[in-house]
Amino acid sequence: MRKKIVAGNWKMNLDYNEGLALFSEVVNMVKDEATGTQEVVVCSPFIHLHSLVQLAKGSAKVSVGAQNAHQAESGAYTGEISAKQVKSVGAAYVILGHSERRQYFGEDNALLAKKTDVVLANDLKPIFCIGETLQEREANVHFDIIKSQLLEGVGHLDAAAFSKLVIAYEPVWAIGTGVTASSDQAQEIHAFIRKEIAAKYDQSVADATTILYGGSCNPKNAAELFACADIDGGLIGGASLKSRDFTDIVKAFN
Ligand code: PEP
Numbered sequence: 001m002r003k004k005i006v007a008g009n010w011k012m013n014l015d016y017n018e019g020l021a022l023f024s025e026v027v028n029m030v031k032d033e034a035t036g037t038q039e040v041v042v043c044s045p046f047i048h049l050h051s052l053v054q055l056a057k058g059s060a061k062v063s064v065g066a067q068n069a070h071q072a073e074s075g076a077y078t079g080e081i082s083a084k085q086v087k088s089v090g091a092a093y094v095i096l097g098h099s100e101r102r103q104y105f106g107e108d109n110a111l112l113a114k115k116t117d118v119v120l121a122n123d124l125k126p127i128f129c130i131g132e133t134l135q136e137r138e139a140n141v142h143f144d145i146i147k148s149q150l151l152e153g154v155g156h157l158d159a160a161a162f163s164k165l166v167i168a169y170e171p172v173w174a175i176g177t178g179v180t181a182s183s184d185q186a187q188e189i190h191a192f193i194r195k196e197i198a199a200k201y202d203q204s205v206a207d208a209t210t211i212l213y214g215g216s217c218n219p220k221n222a223a224e225l226f227a228c229a230d231i232d233g234g235l236i237g238g239a240s241l242k243s244r245d246f247t248d249i250v251k252a253f254n
Helices: 016-031 046-056 083-088 099-105 109-121 134-138 142-154 183-200 203-208 222-226 243-250
Strands: 005-009 039-043 062-066 093-096 125-130 166-169 211-214 233-236
Touching (some): 005 243, 046 062, 093 109, 109 125, 134 142, 222 233
Parallel strands (some): 005 233, 166 211
16 A cells, blocks of 8 residues: 655765665665565765666666755755755655754754755655654653644645655654664554644545654564554664665565
8 A cells, every 4th residue: 555665864974985885785685585665765975876876777676865955946055955956866765854954954844844845846755754852752742743843844735745755753862872662652653643644634645655663773673663554664774884784674574
C-alpha cells in the first residue's frame, strides 16, 4: 500500500572518495538482497550528489537525496544550493526539517513550509522530519509539538502535493545518542501522525503516507521497529556510514 523506505543521512561526513566508495558498496550489497524495503535512499553532502546519481544508474532500488535546499529558486545567496540545482544532477529527495537544521541553523516551521514548496515545485520529494526534544517529552507536550511541526510545516499543501512527501519521526533525544525510542513509543507517535494526516486530509492520504522512524536505529533494533504497523522504514544517521550496518537495516524488513 505505502512504500517501505530505508534512507541514510550521511550528514557532514565522508570526503568525496570515501563517499563514492561507501555508496558503491551499498549499491552492490543491496542489489541481491531479498527484503521488504522497496527503496533505499542515500542523502549525501552536495559534493557527492552528481557522482552518486551516476553510480545508482542501473539499480532499480537505490535513489539519491540531498540534506537541505534553499527556499529561494535562485539568487544572491552565497554558499547556498537551490532545489533546482539539486534536481539538475538527478537527485530524487531532499531532507527538510532535520532537527540539526532546526537547532543549529534556526530553521522554523514557517521557513520549512517555504522550503517544502520550492522542493516540490522542482519535482523533488521532501523527507520532512518532525520530532520532540527530551524536555518537550518530559513536559508532556510532545504530541502538540509534533502536530504543530506537521501542520505548520506541510499542512498548507493540498492532498496531491502532500502525497509526494515522506514524513520522518525523529525524536531529538534519540538522534546520535545511542538511545532509541522503544518500538511502543515510536509506534504511538507514528499512529498519532497518521491520525493527524487523516484529520487534515483523509484516511486514504494517511494510509498512503510513508512515515519513517529515525533516531539511533541500528541492525539490532531495526527489525522490531519496522515490524510496527505504522512504521514504514527508517532514516538512518550513524549506521548509514557503514555499508554492512546500513545493508543489514535494509534487510530488516521482511
Ligand atoms: C538522523 O540524524 O537523521 C539520525 C537518525 O541519526 P542517528 O541514526 O545517528 O541517530
